[in-house]
Amino acid sequence: MDSFTELFGTSPLIWAILGAEGAFWILLFGGLAVRYLLRRRLLSSIMLIGVPLVDLVLVVLTAIDLAGGEEPNFTHLLATIYLGFTVAFGHALITKADVWFAHRFAGGKAPQAKPKSGPAYVRAAWLEWRRVLLAVIIAIGGLLAMQAMVGWSVPSSFAETNDDVIWGMIVKLLAITAIWFVAGPVYAVLFRRTSPTPDTTERVSDPIRSH
Incomplete structure (x- = not known):
């Protein structure tokens, strides 16, 4: 436990990062499942729009944590790196997942x-x-x-x-x-x-x- 605290600090931000990661995949695959299994495109679009909003929430939580006097630690660094990854790779991941769902459940073209x-x-x-x-x-x-x-x-x-x-x-x-x-x-x-x-x-x- 001491090593965990030393690495991530005492901030609950690490749980926010884990929650953001979970929310990313839930919104992504949930949105695609709603689109191709339930045929609810509007609801699917709303869920997929929520994917980048998760990043915004994480940025706000990180800023609040630092403004509250918490010393920068690996958790804050991880939140920043996670933000960069999801912004840079998020669209490609969504596109690949969309192609796979369309092929698997809607007769779309097979992924290249x-x-x-x-x-x-x-x-x-x-x-x-x-x-x-x-x-x-x-x-x-x-x-x-x-x-x-x-x-x-x-x-x-x-x-x-x-x-x-x-x-x-x-x-x-x-x-x-x-x-x-x-x-x-x-x-x-x-x-x-x-x-x-x-x-x-x-x-x-x-x-x-x-x-």
Whole structure:
């Protein structure tokens, strides 16, 4: 329990984050189930609109928690990172889930398989990395706003940066972005740029017949 408190603090915000995660999936799959199983498109649209509102509630709760004097801890950082992830990847997740529901319950087209190589693979790698970049930008923006709320300060050395809760996380997020760039788009361009050439060699029967 002491390690849990040390990591997440005494704030109930961690439960708000868990609740937001649960609400995200409930509203997403609940909204799609209402659309394709009950044929209630208006109610479905209202439920899906509620997905980004969950993020707004989480931002407000985080700001209230910090304004109340709570010291920044991993919980606040997690809330900010969660916000960046849902904003950057939320629409893509909703679209994929919608395609799957439409195919499974409404006779829609089957979801397209993820390309394994070729130009389509490269485009997908760049698109995914841009979403990661957007998520990190939003998260870092939230972390800097958090730093301003508790008193602006900039570490004077890398050791101080690594020990600081907020600035240390910013450095980690930048490192993750760089690693993802190399393992994603750079790898795709260097090693998966072209699709394997299918064997189109025409097989011709031997014209010489044995007697």
